[in-house]
Amino acid sequence: MNVQIITIGDELLIGQVVDTNSAWMGQELDKAGFRVIRRTAVGDVEKDILEAIGAAINCVQIVLLTGGIGPTKDDITQKTLCKYFDSELYFSEEVYANIIHLFDQSGRTVNELTRAQAMVPRKCTVIQNKTGTAPCTWFEKDGKILVSMPGVPYEMKWLMTNEIIPRLKKKFGRDIFIRHKTTWTSGFTESALAMQLAGFEEQLPPFVKLAYLPQPGLIRLRLSACGKNGEQESEQVITALNEKLHKLIAGHILATEDKAIEEQMGEALLAKGLTMGTAESCTGGRIASMLTAIPGSSRYFAGGVVSYSNDVKRRVLGVSEEDLSRYGAVSRPVVEQMSAGAIRVLGCDCAVSTSGIAGPDGGTPEKPAGTVWIAAAYKGKVVARQHRFAGIREMNIVRASNMALLALLELIRKA
């Protein structure tokens, strides 16, 4: 069952707001067996909204709108929907009661603008929004469905989870089946991996697709079975293909779930009851930041040292001053001493360290920008390796961070 998402609001077009709603909706719909084939973002402009709705209704059965139904002047979605469905707005006592209830809870009084939120189109089913004042409206016409929701993420999420997806499932049952299998790989360039898998891809049945989702230093592979065939068949086919895929890239598989490298790191540490630390120079705290972005990371992340200056490498991590001057900060001995120092100073079980030239400046003929030494240490063992990245500063930092986590992940998994 094909779906199109239309997000409405000038703020999306000039980039004031990153559209995270669409991604979340895409994930939830995909899980529920509905397939988003297009997403469109338009401004608060009647003509553009009408065009987008018309185009969507023509090519899919389900159209989901978010945004443009707030109390302020610039929000015109309700009026525009009346125009499209040849309807008019009326004052809904039911919606108003919900607004009053919400305001009572937070001890606020309803003003004119908010009261106007109870004006809804006649030719639709109103779905109460228990999390906000803007109502959700559900239109049906010629077998097509259009649903208008607020753009406020948690209101939209509440409505999708509790109302829209259950209603869509009830209405359309399960005409289409989608199954995804994700595999994280490392040690390949995208093109090398694609060549390795060329034959495999050729033999894929028409309803199965293989997608490459590269990140700096890592590649996520996603097998998707999508079609009219039965649930069980899809499941069997993709499971068999996934096993075949794993044989083809044996030794390069990082994870077989759709989890970021920092999540994989966390789970590996929890499984072994270990704590880790970081000693970062060129990555400048990014590794620690990635790890601590995950709720509950305090169970396995002790802390880190961002030893940006040589002075901090020496005084906090105990890197030898002699080695610093003899080999330079971007060198094996320094990065090895950094990770060992992190374990000692932070009192953790294992650690990663990075020292390199992120660029654009600071490079030399022997050590050009993009040269990064990475070390991982666990149980008295330190593995260090030099990398040569060719990217811009931001990319080199991300890649070095991923590679550092990868190095430790492999070290503790082997141990």
Add this chain to the structure above:
Amino acid sequence: MNVQIITIGDELLIGQVVDTNSAWMGQELDKAGFRVIRRTAVGDVEKDILEAIGAAINCVQIVLLTGGIGPTKDDITQKTLCKYFDSELYFSEEVYANIIHLFDQSGRTVNELTRAQAMVPRKCTVIQNKTGTAPCTWFEKDGKILVSMPGVPYEMKWLMTNEIIPRLKKKFGRDIFIRHKTTWTSGFTESALAMQLAGFEEQLPPFVKLAYLPQPGLIRLRLSACGKNGEQESEQVITALNEKLHKLIAGHILATEDKAIEEQMGEALLAKGLTMGTAESCTGGRIASMLTAIPGSSRYFAGGVVSYSNDVKRRVLGVSEEDLSRYGAVSRPVVEQMSAGAIRVLGCDCAVSTSGIAGPDGGTPEKPAGTVWIAAAYKGKVVARQHRFAGIREMNIVRASNMALLALLELIRKA
């Protein structure tokens, strides 16, 4: 000048990737005087890509594509562009030379698939991508322009900044007069600021708009004069309006240039010849990461300690064990000792520190999730303040990071 952005990739539709590219592009285009009127995301499906391009070309003059030009089989944008522009692919020696150069830098050898990236459509201008192997292609037909770029964010950003926007300005610049004046403010909620400026906004001439660009804890105000009137007039009008604006929000102005808070921090430190350090708990290295993302930050950033566990707060930063157990990690004495400890341990002139509950878990009735203590220390002076943020984990971390930099910025500016 109207623009439509088309992003290509199944991963966008099923929400495996959040489309941050479009937001960034929207901001940069808006700054340059181009108006994004629609954004569309489609999968790696020829029919859908052709439909999206056709619809876009019909309603705007400039169409920007990202994604779908990798070396792998699922990437079909180049082929599809050939179909749309009735062209065919040829092997570009120039593109291949760039690929070879990139691979040499990172000591890799080019394989068949990567070599195939040098296959580009005939009927276009090829723009070299100095940051990756996928070339950027620029098509012109019937006065309309279509540009295809990689979806990899840093590659797209490099191309937009260094090639596409300059070329679009050169081509259409004469038709556009746009002047922006940006002001960074703090200490307002968006609605409070909007009410404060309501009168000012009403009196703006039709060719001037005021945009609110909120970030966690900060609001960027952008005055834009845009229209067919002369350059000089635009300049005079917007300068006068900007002065008026500054009077209205006097005392809340952080910066009058369009510079991120971490850049402002860096410039303030350089101006005074100071070095800084960080002691981060709940922000988990994000502040250090923000600062070190800026080229040349080693001139003023000494380093940081991510003291996630109490043990690290104690052993590395010398926070009193007694205070940790008496007041808890999220408290004034602890955050004060963290920043003082950072200066002592890292040997820098000033420092910021954070300790809080980012959430979603870990909150208590007295200290709910979102409670964050922030301190800034300089010249023996320590300023600490408790904040109550109500966002999700990620937002709380970003907000705390911004507020910490803001606290130190104010402290050293006053000094």
